[in-house]
Amino acid sequence: xxxxxxxxxIGLSNGLIFALVALGYTLVYGIIELINFAHGDLFxxxxxxxxxxxxxxFHLSAATPPILLIGEILLIIALTMxxxxxxxxxxxxxxxxxxxxxxxxxxxxxxxxxxxxxQNVALLIAGPAxxxxxxxxxxxxxxxAVGITSVSVTLQQVFVGMVTLPLLVxxxxxxxxxxxxxxxxxxxxxxxxxxxxxxxxxxxxxLTFLIGGALAGAAGVVQILYNNVTVxxxxxxxxxxxxTSAVLGGIGNLSGAVVxxxxxxxxxxxxxxxxxxxxxxxxxxxxxxxxxxxxxxxxLGQQLADRA
Amino acid sequence: MTGATESPKYGTGLTxxxxxxxxxxxxxxxxxxxxxxxxxxxxxxxxxxxxxxxxYPILNRFFLQGFSRNVFPLPLPDDTVxxxxxxxxxxxxxxxxxxxxxxxLDLGYVAFYALGAYTAAFLxxxxxxxxxxxxxANVANGFPGIHLPFWIIVPLAVLVAGTFGALLGAPTLxxxxxxxxxxxxxxxxxxxxxxxxxxxxxxxxxxxxxSIVADHLNLTGGPLGINPIDAPFLPFLNIRFNASAGFxxxxxxxxxxxxxxxxxxxxxxxxxxxxxxxxxxxELAAEMxxxxxxxxxxxxxxxxxxxAGVAGSLQSSYxxxxxxxxxxxxxxxxxxIMVILGGIGNIWGVLLxxxxLTYVDKTFLPYLGQQIQAIAPSFPNPAQFNxxxxxxxxxxxxxxxxxxxxxxxxxxxxxxxxGLIAAEIARGEEVGVDxxxxxxxxxxxxxGDARAAETVDESEKE
Numbered sequence: 001x002x003x004x005x006x007x008x009x010i011g012l013s014n015g016l017i018f019a020l021v022a023l024g025y026t027l028v029y030g031i032i033e034l035i036n037f038a039h040g041d042l043f044x045x046x047x048x049x050x051x052x053x054x055x056x057x058f059h060l061s062a063a064t065p066p067i068l069l070i071g072e073i074l075l076i077i078a079l080t081m082x083x084x085x086x087x088x089x090x091x092x093x094x095x096x097x098x099x100x101x102x103x104x105x106x107x108x109x110x111x112x113x114x115x116x117x118x119q120n121v122a123l124l125i126a127g128p129a130x131x132x133x134x135x136x137x138x139x140x141x142x143x144x145a146v147g148i149t150s151v152s153v154t155l156q157q158v159f160v161g162m163v164t165l166p167l168l169v170x171x172x173x174x175x176x177x178x179x180x181x182x183x184x185x186x187x188x189x190x191x192x193x194x195x196x197x198x199x200x201x202x203x204x205x206x207l208t209f210l211i212g213g214a215l216a217g218a219a220g221v222v223q224i225l226y227n228n229v230t231v232x233x234x235x236x237x238x239x240x241x242x243x244t245s246a247v248l249g250g251i252g253n254l255s256g257a258v259v260x261x262x263x264x265x266x267x268x269x270x271x272x273x274x275x276x277x278x279x280x281x282x283x284x285x286x287x288x289x290x291x292x293x294x295x296x297x298x299x300l301g302q303q304l305a306d307r308a
Numbered sequence: 309m310t311g312a313t314e315s316p317k318y319g320t321g322l323t324x325x326x327x328x329x330x331x332x333x334x335x336x337x338x339x340x341x342x343x344x345x346x347x348x349x350x351x352x353x354x355x356x357x358x359x360x361x362x363x364y365p366i367l368n369r370f371f372l373q374g375f376s377r378n379v380f381p382l383p384l385p386d387d388t389v390x391x392x393x394x395x396x397x398x399x400x401x402x403x404x405x406x407x408x409x410x411x412x413l414d415l416g417y418v419a420f421y422a423l424g425a426y427t428a429a430f431l432x433x434x435x436x437x438x439x440x441x442x443x444x445a446n447v448a449n450g451f452p453g454i455h456l457p458f459w460i461i462v463p464l465a466v467l468v469a470g471t472f473g474a475l476l477g478a479p480t481l482x483x484x485x486x487x488x489x490x491x492x493x494x495x496x497x498x499x500x501x502x503x504x505x506x507x508x509x510x511x512x513x514x515x516x517x518x519s520i521v522a523d524h525l526n527l528t529g530g531p532l533g534i535n536p537i538d539a540p541f542l543p544f545l546n547i548r549f550n551a552s553a554g555f556x557x558x559x560x561x562x563x564x565x566x567x568x569x570x571x572x573x574x575x576x577x578x579x580x581x582x583x584x585x586x587x588x589x590x591e592l593a594a595e596m597x598x599x600x601x602x603x604x605x606x607x608x609x610x611x612x613x614x615x616a617g618v619a620g621s622l623q624s625s626y627x628x629x630x631x632x633x634x635x636x637x638x639x640x641x642x643x644x645i646m647v648i649l650g651g652i653g654n655i656w657g658v659l660l661x662x663x664x665l666t667y668v669d670k671t672f673l674p675y676l677g678q679q680i681q682a683i684a685p686s687f688p689n690p691a692q693f694n695x696x697x698x699x700x701x702x703x704x705x706x707x708x709x710x711x712x713x714x715x716x717x718x719x720x721x722x723x724x725x726x727g728l729i730a731a732e733i734a735r736g737e738e739v740g741v742d743x744x745x746x747x748x749x750x751x752x753x754x755x756g757d758a759r760a761a762e763t764v765d766e767s768e769k770e
Contacts, residue, residue, distance in 0.1 A: 102723075103722075105489070109706050116638070117699040285498050286494075288494045
């Protein structure tokens with residue numbers, strides 16, 4: 001039983017990271033119906049940037065005083081988010097915007113090309129080997145304070161939640177309550193009518209990419225703090241996990257992406273623990289295929305305008 | 309599925325398909341004559357190209373290597389590279405059936421390549437050492453393992469890959485284009501994972517009196533894969549077409565490629581080919597005209613997959629080994645780039661794409677790498693970053709020349725003008741003037757839209 005609970009906790013942490021990336025897929029798909037294939041690789045770039053900032057710029061270590069540590073981590077998150085958001089907007093401008101009226105598969109193919117470009121840029125800069133840092137967050141079991149030792153929750157895992165949840169709340173507020181968020185929803189529903197109503201469609205789409213990119217950057221930082229490792233092709237597998245999450249929850253649906261990510265996090269953790277990590281990828285893809293074939297609208301249903 | 313509108317000659321279902329494919333196959337000689345005889349200029353160009361292709365390996369061996377070292381600035385591809393040009397040529401032509409003719413984006417094409425390779429590995433190697441089954445192969449009777457000749461393995465690989473293509477396609481071809489792409493991608497990832505992980509299989513299936521038991525059976529060789537695999541062998545001439553056989557395998561590849569070209573060419577011009585085109589342009593309209601869209605798409609999927617099966621069985625028999633590492637997503641994309649670069653929908657274009665990209669990947673970039681390493685050893689070797697160039701190629705091609713360098717005229721029109729109009733109409737927009745500047749006049753399919761555009765044009769002028 002303890003083992004199952006432990007697996008659930010690991011799955012929850014996985015799922016929360018997936019959620020940040022899955023939101024990027026679902027936002028973009030919701031608004032321009034593009035599977036942004038390069039998004040997983042943007043997450044990978046985010047983790048590379050975070051690793052560079054932590055190890056080379058800020059020299060974070062276990063010896064850094066806690067207050068300073070928290071401040072610097074927040075700064076690193078902010079910086080990484082800005083950088084990945086900028087990269088994502090640039091990609092949209094170069095690779096997707098010119099293809100907005102092309103046949104639907106053209107931007108998807110362009111995105112696949114972009115994915116390989118990002119991977120190889122990382123390979124060029126960081127080399128083919130895994131890049132890792134020493135863990136500098138305390139690894140003590142937080143639950144031992146209340147007398148539970150058979151199940152462990154580490155500070156890293158709490159940290160994943162501490163970064164992810166506020167971002168999810170902020171995103172929900174932004175899309176649901178602000179003027180810009182309303183413009184995004186309008187554009188997703190019908191870009192032409194939205195344009196006629198005075199929404200700057202290009203700007204709104206760029207904003208969507210900005211938000212998705214920023215979330216991928218935050219996920220990259222969390223990946224480094226939680227798993228302490230990244231590699232140039234991390235984004236492919238991770239991105240497909242996140243995309244599967246988005247599809248599982250109902251693509252275009254923000255809360256769906258989070259629910260899907262949490263479910264997929266559990267699937268990953270249980271497959272890793274009870275089957276074999278070798279099979280996890282195949283299982284994730286199996287889930288993806290089954291969902292697409294039998295319930296393409298996902299758990300919570302698609303929130304897409306019905307455009308053929 | 310009404311026989312009257314669908315296919316008057318053959319029944320529906322598998323036998324109908326088989327009959328149709330049989331007809332295509334029996335039409336090959338005629339296709340060959342037509343290919344040469346359709347017009348004089350084309351016949352001359354094709355003949356010259358064919359002579360060049362046939363003589364190249366021999367010239368290369370005895371003459372051109374020295375020439376390329378001393379006179380020509382770039383290295384010429386060697387026998388291995390040319391063999392891979394043939395293998396990728398077969399794959400590109402197969403993917404072109406799926407993506408070019410029928411307009412379905414298959415991102416997991418490598419799965420069928422893997423299935424072909426492992427078919428050869430299972431049926432012509434000492435891998436299943438506990439049995440001995442030697443039929444017509446260049447192996448002594450009683451030698452451990454299953455050994456079938458390559459000439460039987462190729463049709464079997466066609467069958468295996470085609471069957472899996474149909475199995476994957478049957479539930480998924482209803483999906484929208486981008487979802488289908490992702491599903492095929494998933495399939496392309498699952499197949500190598502299965503081959504990698506099935507090295508230690510234990511099961512006990514009881515079916516009444518029959519019980520199938522496996523106790524730690526090494527089914528697929530795991531991460532190490534399977535080797536050695538028997539080389540294709542030509543009995544009377546005693547030629548083994550393996551990597552150490554010089555240019556012999558080039559001719560084997562060329563033979564299979566030519567058959568592939570003729571089959572694809574024949575399919576393109578058949579009733580099925582026209583149905584594919586109709587579906588690609590407008591699925592709904594095609595269905596209204598009596599095309600059984602699901603069956604036709606399924607046929608494209610299965611036939612395209614069977615080409616990769618042939619390529620896979622050739623590759624593993626030629627190399628004498630196979631592992632799941634050969635079959636990665638990047639290979640699917642490499643073949644896709646060949647198709648897009650050369651000209652999606654045009655067999656000669658995708659063939660050119662396959663030859664050019666194989667050359668760049670296996671000869672030019674390594675050569676460039678050597679040159680750079682000689683001058684600046686710390687500079688990154690471009691051969692390791694081949695997908696940086698290929699990725700950029702995809703982005704640039706989509707942006708500036710989606711129809712490829714040797715475009716299929718009809719496909720090019722769809723990608724530029726038809727596609728634009730379709731997109732606009734699907735989005736419920738009025739068809740804008742600027743978008744129609746390139747509309748070719750007098751084409752039936754666009755006539756209605758063109759009239760609409762003219763109206764807009766005039767009203768804007770006023």
